[in-house]
Amino acid sequence: MQDPLVVAQVTSYVVKNLTKYIIEYRTKKAKTDLTFVSARTAEAEAKYLEALQTLAAYKDRNKNVILSSVLTEEEQLQSEYDLAFDMYSALAKQLEQSKIKVQEATPVFNVMDPAQVPLKKNKPKTSLTLVVMLFLGGCISAGIIFGKPAYKKFIKKI
Numbered sequence: 001m002q003d004p005l006v007v008a009q010v011t012s013y014v015v016k017n018l019t020k021y022i023i024e025y026r027t028k029k030a031k032t033d034l035t036f037v038s039a040r041t042a043e044a045e046a047k048y049l050e051a052l053q054t055l056a057a058y059k060d061r062n063k064n065v066i067l068s069s070v071l072t073e074e075e076q077l078q079s080e081y082d083l084a085f086d087m088y089s090a091l092a093k094q095l096e097q098s099k100i101k102v103q104e105a106t107p108v109f110n111v112m113d114p115a116q117v118p119l120k121k122n123k124p125k126t127s128l129t130l131v132v133m134l135f136l137g138g139c140i141s142a143g144i145i146f147g148k149p150a151y152k153k154f155i156k157k158i
Contacts, residue, residue, distance in 0.1 A: 004117045011115035019109045030105040034098040041091040048088040051081040 055077045062070045 008115040008117045015111060015115070022109075023106055026107055027102055027105045030098070030102040034095075034102050037091065037095045037098045041088070041095045044084070044088040044091045048081075048084040051077070051084040055081045 055074075058074060058077050062074065
C-alpha cells in the first residue's frame with residue numbers, strides 16, 4: 001500500500017484479530033469444559049440447598065420425637081444431604097480446576113514493536129537505484145561499443 005498511515009492501521013488490525021483468533025482457538029476446549037462444569041455446579045448447588053432446607057425443616061418439626069420411623073427418615077434426609085454436599089463440593093473443586101485450566105491454556109502475546117507510521121521513506125532508495133542503473137548501462141554500452149569490432153574479427157576467423 002502506498003499510504004503509510006493505512007499500512008500502520010491495517011497492521012494493527014491484523015495483529016489484534018490474529019491474537020484474538022489464536023486465543024479463542026487455543027482455549028475453546030477449556031472454555032467449553034468450564035461452561036459445562038459451571039452448569040453442573042449450579043445444579044448441584046441447588047440440590048444441596050434444597051436438601052439442606054428439607055433436613056432443617058424436618059429437624060425443626062420433629063425436635064423431641066424418639067420414634068424409630070422419625071429417626072430413620074432423618075437419617076435418610078441426612079444421607080441425601082451428605083450426598084448432595086459431597087457432589088457440590090466435588091463439582092466446586094472441578095470448577096476451580098477448570099478456571100485454572102482456561103488460564104493456563106490462554107497464550108500471552110506481547111507486541112515488541114507496534115505498527116507505527118514511518119517518519120521517512122525507507123525503501124526503495126531511488127538515488128541508489130539510479131546510480132546502479134547508470135553504472136550498469138555504462139558498462140553494457142562500453143561492452144557493446146568495444147566488443148563489436150572484436151566480435152566481427154572473431155566471426156571472420158571462423
